[in-house]
């Protein structure tokens with residue numbers, strides 16, 4: 001299973017690594033975002049960055065993971081996806097390997113964001129941050145698997161994939177309080193947010209990046225991530241078996 | 245090597261494959277011939293575990309394609325209608341990762357990739373990005389990928405469609421050589437008549453999801469159409485007389501005789517006629533094509549369907 005996942009993962013990653021330009025672009029993007037957004041943050045107890053940075057990290061991983069299906073769309077059309085389905089590769093490995101390909105570069109990105117923020121008073125707690133990234137990876141693997149499922153369902157209608165992806169992604173981000181805090185929002189908004197698993201992951205990230213490892217938020221975040229991870233893979237494998 | 249019983253696939257209300265009974269022995273080279281939409285790809289996709297049958301059963305290498313998917317996948321190679329190699333990948337990388345997918349070590353996948361590159365004449369292009377390869381090169385790379393793990397059974401879906409005649413011939417050559425060397429069981433689909441005719445020793449004609457004929461190309465032609473001998477005479481009168489002696493139909497100064505072994509019989513017929521003082525001025529032997537077979541069986545021409 002691990003070998004299979006690595007096989008899929010390294011196959012997917014190879015063209016990206018061969019083209020460093022795309023990597024540089026994807027690195028610069030969140031930094032620009034950060035540079036434009038950070039000055040707008042309220043100057044509360046100096047913790048604005050502390051609050052904001054985990055959100056940015058979550059956001060870029062999410063963008064990455066939700067793209068998992070976009071490469072697949074093309075490979076469904078050309079036939080190379082079909083070719084891989086006929087190999088004995090274990091089905092979950094096909095999902096996880098592709099999702100990881102989108103997520104792992106995001107880890108490098110997260111490291112870069114954190115490094116850039118250190119001189120501006122961002123307080124890094126390495127242990128917590130690493131655990132946070134692990135939880136995020138679990139969540140994003142599930143999300144990647146769902147993106148894969150969406151690609152399978154869209155097949156030849158590329159617009160369908162992008163429409164659904166965009167329509168779902170932004171509410172998911174907003175209702176998780178990734179960019180703006182939800183605490184002051186109206187009641188209905190907070191109720192909706194309570195059903196968003198990403199909400200718990202984001203809370204956990206914020207606590208963990210501040211070194212608060214043993215908080216209950218960590219546990220709820222982990223559970224939420226695990227639920228999405230398992231569910232995503234289950235749905236994806238099922239879709240793969242049923243698709244024709 | 246392959247056994248199916250009542251193999252069936254319905255897509256909503258389309259009966260793509262409608263009860264196929266098939267039996268392929270080890271080492272056979274079988275061509276599924278039929279027009280577009282006949283159900284060839286769907287049959288192959290069921291045999292290669294890509295889609296589950298709606299009804300019926302199929303075993304490949306003695307393994308049920310629904311219950312033993314992973315084991316079946318390990319034993320077969322599949323070259324689909326599309327391109328197996330990712331367009332942004334390099335050929336050699338794809339070959340090696342394909343080998344890894346079949347559980348080969350990096351080292352043996354690398355060795356095997358080099359062998360296949362050599363034997364399929366891909367040496368100059370194997371380290372290029374797939375999207376820069378020509379259609380023929382890409383198709384040979386697909387074949388190399390299907391062969392990386394030396395499968396016992398190889399499925400090819402329209403391997404030469406879209407290639408120019410020269411590349412087609414080249415590809416057919418590779419497939420035949422492969423077969424001669426490894427005794428691989430091969431099932432391919434095609435809508436090219438000449439391809440089925442020249443490559444396969446067994447042709448299965450498929451139409452509307454059913455098998456309508458299954459035999460060697462020669463026997464299919466002999467059984468369903470027969471050869472045609474056309475003899476020309478000096479006068480209508482001679483032609484009519486010859487028809488009375490030899491059978492067949494006279495049309496003006498021509499006599500047409502349908503038979504099973506024209507090249508041999510034509511000599512006897514001409515000798516007989518000469519003995520009777522009737523010397524043909526012209527002799528023509530027409531052997532049927534598989535298209536004639538299809539036309540006889542279905543009333544439609546394959547050429548129109550394939551256009």
Ligand SMILES: Nc1ncnc2c1ncn2[C@@H]1O[C@H](COP(=O)(O)OP(=O)(O)O)[C@@H](O)[C@H]1O
Nearest residue numbers: 244255258260279280281282283284285286287
């Ligand atoms: N995934 C699918 N969904 C719906 N109909 C399909 C699908 N695949 C094939 N068909 C239909 O099944 C029939 C047989 O198709 P196919 O097996 O591809 O034919 P062939 O390969 O002989 O050209 C066609 O009518 C085709 O439109």
Ligand SMILES: [Mg+2]
Nearest residue numbers: 284285286325
């Ligand atoms: Mg087809």
